[in-house]
Structure formats: structure tokens, C-alpha cells
Amino acid sequence: MACFFPEGFDTDQDIFAMKVRAMHGCAMCMFEQEKGHSVLSQKGLCKLLHVLNFLRIMMQAFQQHEHLCWQIYNGSLNIYNICRYLMTMNRSAQALEYLLWASISVELSIPLMTAKYLPWIVTLYCAVCHCYYDNQADLQAEKFARRALGKINDLAKMEDVPTTRECQRAYKESSVKLAAMIFKRAVYVARKRPKTRLKIKIQSTLKDMHNAPWPRTMTERILMGLFDSSAAQFFAISEALWDSTRKPLQTKMPSEPELQNVILELLSAGISILSGTASESPIALTPTATLMDFAITGEKKIPIMSAIRFVKLLFQYKQQDAFSELAGEMLQVLSGVEGQSFRRAEMELALLDSFKQSAVFSEEPCQKRQHD
Template identity: 60%
Template sequence: MDLPASYYGELDQKNPVIVCFKRDIRSFTAFMKQSSSQDNTSYAKGIQMLMEIWRKYNHRLPSSFYWEHMLQVADFLFGLKLYQLALWQGYGHHLLQFSTVMITDITDISHFMASFFPGGFNDDQATMNLKIRSMQGCALCIFEEEKKLHTLSQRGLNKLLLVLNFIRIMMQAFQKHKDLYNYIYDGSAHIYNICRYLMTMKCGAQALEYLLWASISLERSIALIGAKYLPLSVTLYCAVCHCYYDNHGGPQAEEFARRALRKIHEIAKREEQKKEPATKDIQRVFKEASVKLGAMIFKRAVFESRRRRPNSMLRRTLKD
């Protein structure tokens, strides 16, 4: 009979169940490090080892303790680029405790809350962190699986757009809760990384709305307005401008860049009003932000001049 860890006393490093649990995890990670990602036999054995760990310890350890360690295993698999294994045996497996709905099937905030937070955001902090970590892990695994194919099919594009939509819905759900601002930041960073890939695959038109959403979401979160978070905001602003330029939207790109530059100046003024003088690092952050957005504005002039150049050259030729 498999007795719970609590039967043996304190849940510390000397508890025999915890000792065996960590030993089995070390054995699994050591095995996977030595295995080739192309070796189907090793891959199958890895799945068996994970299932055996789940069977032996899931019911014997406190849920938060068990899943904290299993999500560390999922992070380890993600690092080995074993995205399917990390998804189905790690992040996705954890979410199955709460809902059978896939993140790519979530349609709106109500659906999101009913699936993963039916009682609202009243979970204890550890449980909530694990849920969100699993959601983000699922999204990134799906993204990386598509990315490693080196080509983007229409089916793959649709899947990534569903992932982006899920991240946006998740951020919308968090926006009314000031203490969840760090997840707004993480979501914006994930949106940028996925959209940057879409832009390289000439899908900037589809990426634009999500980049706009992410950049404005950072602006609306008071806790994220400051020099510390400015680099991501500027990166998103510039990405939006690039999308406009790539889709022949020079005027929109310049207008958005000027708007973004005004936002940067507003943040800089707030920093000046603080009692502590701005450090050299903070000054550098604002200077770099202004230079990058200034370049986006200047690009419009270059963009338009290149469009006009053939006609002017033709007129000179006719005069000659």
C-alpha cells in the first residue's frame, strides 16, 4: 500500500516519499539528457517513466509540491526542445486537473474563467501561479512546435493566431486585477515573440492587431509604467511600426511612432518628478527609446522618398 508522505512525518528532505520522488525525477532527467530527440525508443521510455512517476506520487504528495516539481520537469523538457513531451506530460497534464478544454479552444473571457477559474481569482497564490505557468507553457510549446518546421502553412498560421488570441484573452481577464500586472508583462512579451516570428514569415498583417493590443495593454497597467518596463514597450512600438511599413502604411507608422514618442516623454516627466535623481542607466533607457522611435519617424521620409524616386529620375531623363 502506497502511504501518503504525511504518514512518515514532516514534509522535509528526510521524508522517504519525497526522497524517492526526487530520486526518480533525477533518474528521468539524466536519462533524457543522454537520449537523442530523434530516438523514438528513448522517447517512449521517457513517457513511461513520467507516467510511472505520476502513478507513484501524484496521490501521495501535496498537490502544489508535486506539480511545482513536475512543471520544473516540463521546463527541463522545453529546454531540450522536446515540446510535445513538455506539453502533454507537463503543462497540459497539469491543466487537465481543472478543465479538458484546450487553450486554443478558448473563445472569450467568460469561457476562460469558466474553464480555469470558475470561482474567480480566489485560488491560493501557489495554485494560481502554477495554473498560469502551465497556460503559458502550453502556448509556448505550441508556438515552438510550429516554429521548428521552418515553414508556416495556413494550418500552422491559424494555430498560432489561436494561441495569440488565448494570450490576449488571458491578459484581458487579468487587467482588472492590479496585483496580476506581472502576467500582463509576460503575456505582452510572449505576444511579441510569436508576432516577430510571424513577421519573418511575411504575416505581419495578421500580427499587427496583437502587437497593438500588447503595446496598449502595457500602457494601461499603471504598475508597468516606468523605466524598468520601458524596453519592452519600445520594442512593441517599433514592431507595430515595422508591420505598418511592411504593409505600405507609412502614414500610420509615423503617426503611431509619434504617439509612442509622446508616451515616452510623459513617462520621462514622471521620472523627473521623483525625489531620487535619475540614474545613468535610466537616462540611457529613455535616450535609447527616443532614438529608436525617432528612427521609425525618419523611416517614413525615407519610405516616401524611395517611392517617389523613380518618377523624378524619369523626369530628369526626359529633360536630358
């Protein structure tokens, strides 16, 4: 940094800001140039890692100057954008250390550790957790989420100003998101048993799940213990079932009986929330707002796009009957709303349904030949 700022950081602030803006702009131009390619080559990856290293050095140089906290914020924002792209390109292993660096840098900046920046802080925390999960480091993901939740709780205790509605919303959003990151591992670990135990009964399909009031299963008991609204529970279910390594048309269940049961319990819980059987009053599907908005307010509503994402998970986990039933219902709902995103979702559901039917028909002759 000395070559860019030979007189230090306390010189003319207009010139300083112009230089820093130019450095950030150069870094992001290189990122956009690589992002424009359909495939991230090894050469492109190396270039982006150099860009990330450059941004990290900048943040490190500004770390000791409290009045430059806004540069820490800008640097973390640019690192996050590049790392999210790397994650979509299956490069979470490379993105992890930079996201971790960005989150800790923001943590160490006292002016940024306030309720005002809480949504951004938690966004960084959750990105780190997602990287850990993508890298199959579930234990580290849960540990980091618990640590992050502790930091947020400490921050809430240190707030001197009266809690405003915006602050309450920020803290609620933070707790739901981080609790979902904890639940993503905890729900599976709670069911793992030593190999010396006897075999447990496997529930092969959702038909084996009883239609009764909550809590019917251990999974639902954990959900009710961590989350206080149907929308928050649905958010956690979607996070626990989501696997970034799966391809859209890849359908499979894990081989471990315990994990199969947990997945079926999660799917059953999601279906019961959508159908309204999980609570005394029915859930309304709405084309507006986000699932997190309803998780914060506690309203008994689920966004249509969140419901569609869940229906796609039924397809990926080979629950054909439940998928067909809910896909048909969602197609009826989609026919009554306007918007390009809803038309695309309608087409995707129809394609998945036709793919499922063709797969079933192609299996039947094979099964018949084996029987003969």
C-alpha cells in the same frame, strides 16, 4: 477564464501561478511545434492565431487586477515572440493587431509604465511600427511612432525619483529608436512633389554626390536635426533603407525620381559616416557592442556587423562601384577578427561580390549584341 479559475484570481497564489504558468507553457509549446516546420502552412497559421487569441484573452482577464501586472508582461512577451516569427514569415498583416494589443495592454498597466520596463515598452512600439511598414502603411507607422514618443516623454515628466544613469540610458535608447521610425517615412515624404511639377534632376549614382562637409543634402539636414551622434544617424539610415520585402539578391531602385535621390543621399550619408568625412574625427569599426550602444553613448564607433549590413544595402540598391570598394575594405577588416558570425559575414560578402561580377559579365555580351 472562468473554467480555469472558478474561484477567481484571489485564491491560493501558488496554485494560481502554477495554472497560469501551465497555460503559457501550453501556448508556447504549440508555437514551438509550428516554428519547427520549414514552411508556415495555412493550417499552422490558423493554429498560431488561435494561440495568440488565447494569450490575448488571458491578458484581458488580468487587465483589471493591478497586482497581476506581471502576467500582462509575460503575455506581451509571448505575443511578441510569436508575432516576430510571423513577421519573418511575411505575415505582418496578421501579427499587427496582436502586437498593437500587447503594446496598449502594457500601456494601461500602471505598474509597468515605468523607466524599469521602458526598453520592453519601446521594443513593442517599434515592432508595431515595423508591422505597419511591412504592410506599406507608412503613414500609420509614423503616426504610431510619434504617439509612442509622446507617451515616453510624458512618462519622463511623471518620474518622481532622481534620474539614474540606467534611466537616462533607457530614455535615450527609446528616443533614438522611435525617432528612427519617424525618420523612416519623413525622409521620403519631405521630397515628394506634386505630379504637375517639372521633372527634377536624377542623381543616377553615388558619383554624382559631392564630397563635402555635412550637411550636403536635405537628408543630412534632417538627420542632424533628429540625431546628435554619428552612430544614431547611421542607425536611422539603415532603418530608412531597410525593406523587409526585398530578397537578398534582389537589386533594384524605385522608379520615382524623388525616391531615387533620397536613397542615394541616404547611401552617401552612410558612406561618409563610415569614411569619417561626416565629422571632424574618424569613425572606428569595432567587433564589440551594438550600434544602439554607441548611439546612446555618442561614441564615434560603428560595429563591424552594422557596417556589413550597410554594405549589403549598397548591393541591393545597385551601387556596384561603391559596393565593390567597401566590400573589399570590409573583407580586410573581417580577416583580422575572430568569431563564427564574422566568418559567415565574410563568406556572404565574398559571394555577393562574385555574384555582382558574374552579373556584370553576363550583361556585357547582351549590350554588345544590341549595339551590333
